[in-house]
Amino acid sequence: MFFHALSPSEAILNNIKIVDSTLRDGEQTAGVIFNKQDKVKIAKELSDLGVYQIEAGIPAMMGEEFEAVSAIAKLGLKSRIMSWNRPVLSDIDTSLKAGVDSVGISCPISPIHLHFKLGLEFDEALKLTDKAINYAKKHGLYVSTHMEDAGRAPRNFLVRFALMAKESGSDRLRICDTSSVMDPFKVYETVTYLSERVGIPLEVHMHNDFGMATANTLVGVASGSEFASVTVLGLGKMAGNASLEEVIAALKFLWGVDLGFDFKKMISLSNYVSKKSGVEIPDFRPIIGKKLFSTESGISLDARKMGKKISAFSAQDLGLVEQLVIGKHSGPKAVKNKFEEFGIQLNDEQINIILPKIKSKVSELSRPLFDKELMLIYKETFNS
Known part of the structure; x- marks a missing residue:
């Protein structure tokens, strides 16, 4: 039936x-x-x-x-x-x-x-x-x-x-x-x-x-x-x-x-x-996975922050915080938002310079970058 x-x-x-x-x-x-x-x-x-x-x-x-x-x-x-x-x-x-x-x-x-x-x-x-x-x-x-x-x-x-x-x-x-x-x-x-x-x-x-x-x-x-x-x-x-x-x-x-x-x-x-x-919670387990609300998209993160839900519920609904990670799919918006978290305002020219270096490092490591790795690229690019 x-x-x-x-x-x-x-x-x-x-x-x-x-x-x-x-x-x-x-x-x-x-x-x-x-x-x-x-x-x-x-x-x-x-x-x-x-x-x-x-x-x-x-x-x-x-x-x-x-x-x-x-x-x-x-x-x-x-x-x-x-x-x-x-x-x-x-x-x-x-x-x-x-x-x-x-x-x-x-x-x-x-x-x-x-x-x-x-x-x-x-x-x-x-x-x-x-x-x-x-x-x-x-x-x-x-x-x-x-x-x-x-x-x-x-x-x-x-x-x-x-x-x-x-x-x-x-x-x-x-x-x-x-x-x-x-x-x-x-x-x-x-x-x-x-x-x-x-x-x-x-x-x-x-x-x-x-x-x-x-x-x-x-x-x-x-x-x-x-x-x-x-x-x-x-x-x-x-x-x-x-x-x-x-x-x-x-x-x-x-x-x-x-x-x-x-x-x-x-x-x-x-x-x-x-x-x-002793039962570990997978990072992307439904509802409670610690990386469930991680995104590589700056646009998606902005939409969520503005209350426009990309999914049926948000991190805020669960008392959590959205996390922006920089990886393979990250674009200029994501990079701009991420460096704003560090208190750094990148202009369009700087983003165009640093983004290819970030993409190259992501490809080399086959994973998203840690914050310290992003800052190292920034310092090597603009403070050398």
């Missing part, structure tokens, strides 16, 4: 809630370990940023993981604090001891995951999850029921599981693309299908193995999902999850949905998570 001119309604957009799973799913990135101190700081920054709910970890793992979740739950943050649990009563008991106000109860629903992860038939898993939800609700917890590997589950499994979750009192239903097999068309079809037949608040939790996590998340929201699950930097197993920074930026700059996030804080948080996780 193809969707045509999909455009989210105001009613949907005004109710979007961001759920961050950096401390749980994000930590499943190969080689990433956050200690207790790291987790507490990240949780504080996520709450300060304005995230609706933080998936803080898995208390049932015990040890420092339990201590970290418990410490976060005691902070009194604005964000709700959720733990991840199997459909096992002892997991929920441990989450209660940790002091969280919400639990995610996660169960595989695709035949292949049911067989290899649980060794159960669908009906058995359904009863197990039903019991866990009822138990959590009796203890006053907010419950998010997670359908693992929903993208490979038969439709009747999706509906039966969703109806069970609703009837058992689950507060919402998470559609997990655990194996990263869903594309925007599949997400649209699944979200609309469940919305029409079940009537329970939905959440999309998308993985990024095919580079579609952000697109899938946005389509999920536009199709009726109230909750969007993300991680900082898109951390997660294999190619990761939908990234916090991409989703909230797309909502704001493409759809005009301002969730109140401070992008300066978001960039600070991204840098901290990068440092603690």
Whole structure:
């Protein structure tokens, strides 16, 4: 099924809630370990940023993981604090001891995951999850029921599981693309299908193995999902999850949905998570790459400074600064602007003299020039 001119309604957009799973799913990135101190700081920054709910970890793992979740739950943050649990009563008991106000109860629903992860038939898993939800609700917890590997589950499994979750009192239903097999068309079809037949608040939790996590998340929201699950930097197993920074930026700059996030804080948080996780941020990564707003064109830079946006958003929108670099594509305007940054006013004759020398040096080094290299060329040209 193809969707045509999909455009989210105001009613949907005004109710979007961001759920961050950096401390749980994000930590499943190969080689990433956050200690207790790291987790507490990240949780504080996520709450300060304005995230609706933080998936803080898995208390049932015990040890420092339990201590970290418990410490976060005691902070009194604005964000709700959720733990991840199997459909096992002892997991929920441990989450209660940790002091969280919400639990995610996660169960595989695709035949292949049911067989290899649980060794159960669908009906058995359904009863197990039903019991866990009822138990959590009796203890006053907010419950998010997670359908693992929903993208490979038969439709009747999706509906039966969703109806069970609703009837058992689950507060919402998470559609997990655990194996990263869903594309925007599949997400649209699944979200609309469940919305029409079940009537329970939905959440999309998308993985990024095919580079579609952000697109899938946005389509999920536009199709009726109230909750969007993300991680900082898109951390997660294999190619990761939908990234916090991409989703909230797309909502704001493409759809005009301002969730109140401070992008300066978001960039600070991204840098901290990068440092603690050891996952480097590529220079030209969308939204937060440090060279994203570098340009070799003086005309483009002037236009941006005048408020005429070359792209959908500017460095100023994110609390950053435009950077002019001098490289292969730089012309007279760029050179003039760059030397003005040094407090040097070049006239047209000087620009015509120095520009070929700059181009020659760029070609020799096969890269843009550093400021000190530009100044050296200037001194050799005009002060010799």
